[in-house]
Amino acid sequence: MSTDQNILVKLNDAGLQLNNKWLVKGVSLQVEKGKIVTLIGPNGSGKSTTAKIALGIYKKIDGSVEKYTHKVGYVPQKISIDWTLPLRVNDFMVLTESLNKETIDEALSLTGVIHLKDKNLGDLSGGEFQRVLLARAISKKPELLVLDEPVQGVDFTGEIALYELIKKISDELSCGILLISHDLHTVMAATDHVVCLNGHVCCSGSPMDVAKNNEYKALFGEQASQILSRYEHKHDHIHTDEGEIKKN
Amino acid sequence: MFDDFFIRALVAGIGVAFVTGPLGCFVIWRRLSYFGDTLAHSALLGVTLAFTMEFNIALSVFIISSLIALILIQLQKKTNLPGDALLGLLAHSSLAVGLVVIGFLTFIRFDIMGLLFGDILAVSVDDLLIIWIGGALILLVLKLIWKPLFASTVNYELADAEGLNPDRAKAIFTILMAAIIAISIKMVGLLLITGMLIIPAAMARNLSSSPQSMVIYSIIGGLLSVIIGLFTSLEFNTSSGPSIITAALLLFILSLFKIKQSIKLKN
Numbered sequence: 001m002s003t004d005q006n007i008l009v010k011l012n013d014a015g016l017q018l019n020n021k022w023l024v025k026g027v028s029l030q031v032e033k034g035k036i037v038t039l040i041g042p043n044g045s046g047k048s049t050t051a052k053i054a055l056g057i058y059k060k061i062d063g064s065v066e067k068y069t070h071k072v073g074y075v076p077q078k079i080s081i082d083w084t085l086p087l088r089v090n091d092f093m094v095l096t097e098s099l100n101k102e103t104i105d106e107a108l109s110l111t112g113v114i115h116l117k118d119k120n121l122g123d124l125s126g127g128e129f130q131r132v133l134l135a136r137a138i139s140k141k142p143e144l145l146v147l148d149e150p151v152q153g154v155d156f157t158g159e160i161a162l163y164e165l166i167k168k169i170s171d172e173l174s175c176g177i178l179l180i181s182h183d184l185h186t187v188m189a190a191t192d193h194v195v196c197l198n199g200h201v202c203c204s205g206s207p208m209d210v211a212k213n214n215e216y217k218a219l220f221g222e223q224a225s226q227i228l229s230r231y232e233h234k235h236d237h238i239h240t241d242e243g244e245i246k247k248n
Numbered sequence: 249m250f251d252d253f254f255i256r257a258l259v260a261g262i263g264v265a266f267v268t269g270p271l272g273c274f275v276i277w278r279r280l281s282y283f284g285d286t287l288a289h290s291a292l293l294g295v296t297l298a299f300t301m302e303f304n305i306a307l308s309v310f311i312i313s314s315l316i317a318l319i320l321i322q323l324q325k326k327t328n329l330p331g332d333a334l335l336g337l338l339a340h341s342s343l344a345v346g347l348v349v350i351g352f353l354t355f356i357r358f359d360i361m362g363l364l365f366g367d368i369l370a371v372s373v374d375d376l377l378i379i380w381i382g383g384a385l386i387l388l389v390l391k392l393i394w395k396p397l398f399a400s401t402v403n404y405e406l407a408d409a410e411g412l413n414p415d416r417a418k419a420i421f422t423i424l425m426a427a428i429i430a431i432s433i434k435m436v437g438l439l440l441i442t443g444m445l446i447i448p449a450a451m452a453r454n455l456s457s458s459p460q461s462m463v464i465y466s467i468i469g470g471l472l473s474v475i476i477g478l479f480t481s482l483e484f485n486t487s488s489g490p491s492i493i494t495a496a497l498l499l500f501i502l503s504l505f506k507i508k509q510s511i512k513l514k515n
Contacts (some may be wrong), residue, residue: 052288052405052409055408055409056409057408070409070411072409072411073410074406074410076405076407076409078404079402081402084276084277085401085402085459086456086457086458086461086462086464087402087459088457090458091458091459092402093459095398095402095406095407096399096407096412097410098408120457125317140410146409153288
């Protein structure tokens, strides 16, 4: 299969202007099947905006976005359920697609919240809610997953487990993932491609390339760069061009 | 059987309640109560138009209300006035214009009270057909757009991102709102239609734990309100609209006891 057939969504010099202010400008990136692309950057650097551009939520954008799939799962950064809407976890799971009971249960088990199935969404804690959001997004077996800070509010051990789950989903479903995360440790461990945003693309490439980049250092400081380089030493294997794994 | 005006009113009211139940839930969920009010107020203009041009009332109310909804959407795009100010502007100006037009139509005898508060004597067999056929159509369309409408009610961006076209669902829902006002105006009266949408749904919220059960309770609440209200209206010679809404209010108050219990249980 050529690379082009693997592309799920592609941003070409995309940007968004609101009230004469650029939220984000000149972003080019692509998400391919089975790959995890991570957006990092400080607050207000346009990470969520870029994700929404990729999803096609913004209609009047600069540049262009090409989307090659309709099977999309989305975990928004923030979602609030009004009290007037009585909504159980079970109802929420089938919000955008009808699923059978087994599929729902499987997804809820994967994110560890099957016991909350009949609870009202309003009664969940932040971390529990986040797990439900992730379960809903993966339950429909999407080709493209867009995760906007999917583990916010999740406890430490849960965070690691959920990132492992995300990696597993990307491999098993061979779905492309556009991830927004603040946690540089995890980002670097599981990501194929990093895009560092600060209103524009400040640098991008493999985690190691980005870590060495001077602009990245300027943005996140020397320490952040060291976090990344630590991962370099942890690697005990290399990937050959044929995709095989060789022990060092 | 439909010779009796009271039976006609009852059958009409039951038809209306089946439709206001589910629509009312969305009015509450999407915070559209003032929007419903605006459409209902503009209905007076529709009624006067129907009388001057000897046109079907329900159809003309439907057209005018849809038109007002369109104007609202345009105004929202073109001005910086906040939404509630725009709604107030349209609600009161369309009501005022409607009343002024009525003032000019001295050759037609108008039952203003009946228009504002509903009149069970006014329900004809034709109206029954409009309510039941129109109502069935509204419910059918609502069922068809349920998924995108409900998903975008929970979260617009989620629905949009996952390809459900929430804008189309919203536009269709606006038309359904105009339609329910058009078919229920004779029963409930234009000042109280929003009450018929909101109060049974608010009662239902207190009793339910899922969207589906809220819709069902809302329908039951509406049916009970209509039946109790109409019998009261017959017995005490009160206007049908206020009687129905008062009955709905009593049911709502009763539902508060249930919610108090569940809060106690939680603590």
